[in-house]
Amino acid sequence: MFRRILLASVALAPLSAPAFAACSDAKPADGTVVICTGTDTKGVKNKDANGVSVTIAAGASVSNAAKTDNHVIHLNDDAIISVQGTLTSTSVKDAINLVDNARVTIDGTVSAPDPDSDGVQAENGLSLTILEGGTISAGKKGVNGGDGNGSTVTNHGTIIAGTEGIELGDDGSILNTGTITAKDDAINAGENATIVNTGTIHSVQDDLGIDFVQDGIDIDSGRVVNSGLIQSDDDAAIDFDATRAPELASVITNSGRILGAAGIIVETGHNDDGSLNGEAANTAAQRVYNLAGGRIEATSGPALKLGAGDDGYFGAAGSVLVGAADLGQGDDLFALEAGAMVSGDVRMGEGADVLSFSGLFGGAGLGLFDGGLGTDVVSFAGYLRSDISSLSWSDDILGLTFADGFALSLTSFETVTLGTRSYTLSELMPAVPLPAPLLMLGSALGGLALLRRRR
Structure with missing residues (x-):
């Protein structure tokens, strides 16, 4: 009798094995194609492997162990990741951790709830697309591009982050038609960034008592085109830090709503009382085009504080600027068409202004x-x-x-x-x-x- 039971158990074993090894390869070599179709608690990890493709199929669930020291997906260059199911980090590690030239598509859910965990971390040349049904939820950064350059993020879905929603280095590009919500900067971008928003970019009020900067967009230089909502509950809707290319003008074109304690500001190197704050000043030009239907509004600070540089504000008919404006030092232009509204005093600053x-x-x-x-x-x-x-x-x-x-x-x-x-x-x-x-x-x-x- 015992022999018959043993044989039956052996015969049934292969039928149950896929449930415990839902990803086809837990430690892939270069160029391996990995498919995950069920429940997996090991993840896919080989930090030296290049050109690996990983697909988490719809209905599949991939995670890591709670006390593991491994990211759920951890690969080197040229990775191709598709998340159609659920990817979860239950530890302090990231859900997805890659290096250069990664291509990531999310149509499912990526979750990394620990305060030290990022949803997606990569370096140079990241191409990330969150589709309409896709979500990234992270205790730390939703998308961490670090100091990597030349990355592109396209969000049609939802990004929720405990600190920054998206952080990119120089020459980054972001298209948002969905929702980005963060308790620090919703977007933090370096030099020569391009940010196009038709959805919602929102730095929400900090309820944790942490001294975050909390801008809607924190950027060094580049172009912002907004027809949606850019909002900060606590600080500036758009904040320009010091730039390494002061000879290049940054441009903001708005036909939506830009709302914050302050509207659009730059780092001047001084506190409100005129004392030095230890930060390098942004001395480049900023040009703000507020088109018909565009509204730039400050709830407690300046609507515009543009600092040094030959700055410009162009208010089209049907545009609204709520709050004081200070264009700072430089040869500035403040131009209004009939039908434009300005609620607040305007200081042109030192220079040959018009x-x-x-x-x-x-x-x-x-x-x-x-x-x-x-x-x-x-x-x-x-x-x-x-x-x-x-x-x-x-x-x-x-x-x-x-x-x-x-x-x-x-x-x-x-x-x-x-x-x-x-x-x-x-x-x-x-x-x-x-x-x-x-x-x-x-x-x-x-x-x-x-x-x-x-x-």
């Missing part, structure tokens, strides 16, 4: 525009001198109202251009009847610089 209004603004009421030090010009392309209905002068500030109701305040500008003709302050004053003291002031000023505030 403030430009294009078209007829009707009853729009704007705040104070300060030209700062330097030779500055304010231009009203849609108005003539005869369109001025009233002027007021107080504390070096000129209040200006046009016949159609457009009103604003100006200080520290040398020249006012109306239509095609330029005027000094003394030339403008006879345009409307003024109180005698103001006329005397205008005469006394003579040819002095227009609206030069004493500093």
Whole structure:
């Protein structure tokens, strides 16, 4: 009887073996193709193997042991990974850890919940695509490109991270149509980055008491195109750190919403009180194009703080800027089309600055525009001198109202251009009847610089 039971057990053994070895090769050599079709708790690991292809099929589940010192998938260069099922790190190690030129596609779930674990870590030349049904959830970084360069991340799904959602080195490219949520920077990118967003990029409020920077996007230089939502609950929606290429301008084009405690800022090297903060300043130019339907909003700080460099803000008709704007040192341009809204004062900073209004603004009421030090010009392309209905002068500030109701305040500008003709302050004053003291002031000023505030 015992012999018959033993034989039956031996005969049945091969039928149950695949359940314990669901991946076809746990330690593949170069060029091996690995297929995982069931439940596997060993993972796929050979840190020296190149050109390995791993597919985790739909319905399959691959993980590592809770106390293991191994990543779930750990390979060298040129790996090709497809996650259609579930990949989980139950230890402090990463779910996927690769080196250069990896290609990763996620249509399932990648999970690494430990605070020290990344979802996907790779170096140079990573090409990662998260499809619409795909998810990366990590206790640390969702996608960690480290100092690697030339990586591309395309997210149509969901990335959730305990620290940074996506971190890339230089020359990185990110297309997001899905959702990226993180408790630190949602995106951290180096030099010459390209970030296109039609979905949601969100640095959520830190509920752990950790002093994170927490920007929506933290970038050194590059291009950001947004028609979705870029948000930080605690800090800046977009923050430019110091760049190694100050001669190159960064460009932000917005037709969506950019929202944060601050809107778009750069590292100036100073604290708010003017003291040095120990950080290198970003001295490059930033150009912000706020298109129709675009909204840049700061809830407690500046909407724009662009620092040194020849910066520019271009507000199209139908755009909104909520919060103060400081363009900093440099020859800056602040240009508005009729129908653009600005809620907050604008400081042009030191330099040869230009403030430009294009078209007829009707009853729009704007705040104070300060030209700062330097030779500055304010231009009203849609108005003539005869369109001025009233002027007021107080504390070096000129209040200006046009016949159609457009009103604003100006200080520290040398020249006012109306239509095609330029005027000094003394030339403008006879345009409307003024109180005698103001006329005397205008005469006394003579040819002095227009609206030069004493500093």
